[in-house]
Amino acid sequence: MAQVTIEVNGRPYQVGCEDGQEAHLLELVRLFDRQVRAVSQDMGQLTETRLFLMAALLLADELWDSRSRMSGVQAELARLQSDRARIESRAVAALDGAAKKIEQLAAE
Template sequence: MAQVTLSVNGRPYVVGCEDGQEAHLTELAKLFDTQVRQVSQDVGQLAETRLFLMAALLLADELSDLRGRVSGLEADHARLQAEAGSAEGRASAALEAAARRIERLAGA
């Protein structure tokens, strides 16, 4: 197990992680640190626990919004796939009907 030192709000935190995950964890900590610093600027200095809680709640809210958007996009995608399948079926039927008419005309 690897260890990485993360900096949040100017303070170091040593965290264990799976080998190879150090860079990913560092990027996540940078994201959290940015949110913590923004909360601190917006509401002033808070106790560290409250500051971290506010930042975590804002990130959770953003995550919730994004999950909702993804769900909506997945529903749109499924609807468009169904419409495409229906259009393909209609196009296929039209081509078959046209081929039958051509065969009849050629036979006449």
């Protein structure tokens, strides 16, 4: 397990992560640090615990919204795929009917 020193709101913290995940952890820390700093600017002086809690809640709210939007997009995708399958089936039937008519005309 790798040990990484991260910095949130100007304070260093030592955390562990799986080997090879250091860069990903640092990206997550940057995201969280930006949120913490934004909360600090908006709400003024809070204890570190309250500051981190508010930042975490705001990020959780963004995650909730993203998941909700993703569910809507997935439902729309499923509807469109169903529509596409129905249209393809109708197109195949139309082409099959046209081919039969052409064969009949050619036989005459």
